[in-house]
Amino acid sequence: MGALVGKRIVLGVSGGIAAYKAIEICRRLVDAGAHVVPVLTKGAEHFVGRTTFSALASEPVQSSLWDEAEPIPHTRLGQSADLVLVAPATARLIGAYTAGISSDLLTATLLATRAKVLVCPAMHTEMWEHPAVQENLATLRRRGVEVVAPESGRLAGGDIGHGRLAAPETIVAAVERALVEPDLRGRTVVVTAGGTREPIDAVRVIANRSSGKQGYAVAAEAAARGARVVLVSTVTLPVPPGEVRVVPVETAADMQAAVQAEALGADIVVMAAAVADFRPVAPAAGKIKKDGGVPEIRLEPTPDILAGLGANKPAGQVLVGFAAETSDLHANASSKLERKRLDLIVANDVSQPGVGFHHDTNAVTIVRRVGDPISVGLRGKREVAKAVLDAAVALLAPRQ
Numbered sequence: 001m002g003a004l005v006g007k008r009i010v011l012g013v014s015g016g017i018a019a020y021k022a023i024e025i026c027r028r029l030v031d032a033g034a035h036v037v038p039v040l041t042k043g044a045e046h047f048v049g050r051t052t053f054s055a056l057a058s059e060p061v062q063s064s065l066w067d068e069a070e071p072i073p074h075t076r077l078g079q080s081a082d083l084v085l086v087a088p089a090t091a092r093l094i095g096a097y098t099a100g101i102s103s104d105l106l107t108a109t110l111l112a113t114r115a116k117v118l119v120c121p122a123m124h125t126e127m128w129e130h131p132a133v134q135e136n137l138a139t140l141r142r143r144g145v146e147v148v149a150p151e152s153g154r155l156a157g158g159d160i161g162h163g164r165l166a167a168p169e170t171i172v173a174a175v176e177r178a179l180v181e182p183d184l185r186g187r188t189v190v191v192t193a194g195g196t197r198e199p200i201d202a203v204r205v206i207a208n209r210s211s212g213k214q215g216y217a218v219a220a221e222a223a224a225r226g227a228r229v230v231l232v233s234t235v236t237l238p239v240p241p242g243e244v245r246v247v248p249v250e251t252a253a254d255m256q257a258a259v260q261a262e263a264l265g266a267d268i269v270v271m272a273a274a275v276a277d278f279r280p281v282a283p284a285a286g287k288i289k290k291d292g293g294v295p296e297i298r299l300e301p302t303p304d305i306l307a308g309l310g311a312n313k314p315a316g317q318v319l320v321g322f323a324a325e326t327s328d329l330h331a332n333a334s335s336k337l338e339r340k341r342l343d344l345i346v347a348n349d350v351s352q353p354g355v356g357f358h359h360d361t362n363a364v365t366i367v368r369r370v371g372d373p374i375s376v377g378l379r380g381k382r383e384v385a386k387a388v389l390d391a392a393v394a395l396l397a398p399r400q
């Protein structure tokens with residue numbers, strides 16, 4: 001989550017039952033490298049303790065315009081913030097902010113800031129649907145404030161309905177999107193993820209160890225940078241937030257059909273999937289039974305999807321392959337780059353500890369047509385995805 005590193009985020013918490021979820025949001029933001037300054041309203045302190053936030057955030061809690069160490073804390077808080085996040089935002093807080101009433105430190109900070117503001121409403125359904133709240137939110141949106149819509153679910157007092165605070169991961173992803181440079185806005189990125197499964201019979205398949213995590217990380221990073229993402233996937237991991245359309249596939253042939261169709265209008269295609277190189281020539285329609293003896297399974301090569309894309313690449317498209325190697329990393333990757341007519345190839349030595357299949361980390365070398373290889377040491381797959389997309393974006397022609 002590189003976008004949050006070193007960013008100063010004022011986390012405003014107002015007094016609703018969902019205030020307890022702000023603790024989790026605070027922790028996630030800090031974990032992602034942000035400098036989090038918690039500002040609680042008096043109401044929030046009825047629901048959550050100052051100590052919890054002070055311990056988890058980057059600075060102690062502030063909640064008053066008057067008894068803090070400095071005389072006018074809101075101007076410094078507002079001016080120095082990269083982003084102000086209000087989670088949860090009660091109807092009162094939304095109303096005061098819309099009307100420009102700076103009755104406490106949080107509303108004063110909201111009025112004193114020129115930074116991007118994200119408001120995450122949470123309240124009972126009746127309040128959420130009240131025209132006063134909806135009109136206030138429409139006004140805030142018009143002024144450039146981003147409203148992270150609440151969800152449906154269990155509310156305080158056991159009621160079920162609309163108005164529940166958005167999930168912490170949704171809110172953190174919205175913060176990240178707001179802070180990231182949207183260098184892929186208006187672009188389409190096609191990503192493949194996971195290992196293909198080639199049927200032997202009605203119940204058995206030839207599979208491989210790919211988890212799909214690296215492909216999903218590329219999709220998540222591209223979406224966070226504003227791209228429309230098409231994720232052609234053989235696995236069912238949580239769909240990354242943003243504009244991501246998943247096309248589920250199973251075999252190399254399915255993947256080829258989907259990728260060929262989707263790649264036509266794409267600016268960047270990233271083949272992170274582990275495509276089976278061989279498949280049974282004639283999969284049995286039913287289950288192969290043991291009493292027929294040990295079967296001989298004849299294999300044939302699958303289509304090389306990436307080589308097909310390279311041969312028919314539209315002008316201006318950036319084509320990225322992956323290469324899982326166990327020896328001669330650089331030489332093997334460079335020869336694949338040439339053979340498949342790629343712009344970039346991301347090579348990983350899967351014999352190294354912590355690298356490749358099933359790990360949450362990866363270490364890669366990005367080999368380019370022009371320029372030295374870029375070496376990315378062992379780190380999270382999202383960080384690797386960022387480096388891959390940085391290299392791809394550098395090759396995109398500027399928009400007309």
Ligand code: CTP
Nearest residue numbers: 271272273275302303304305306321322323324
């Ligand atoms: N790939 C593909 N279609 C295939 C096999 C691989 O599109 N039938 C893609 C993979 O998604 C990856 C790249 O080609 O982006 C390299 O895959 P890899 O298996 O490392 O290379 P191969 O071409 O299969 O070569 P080898 O197995 O001999 O190393």
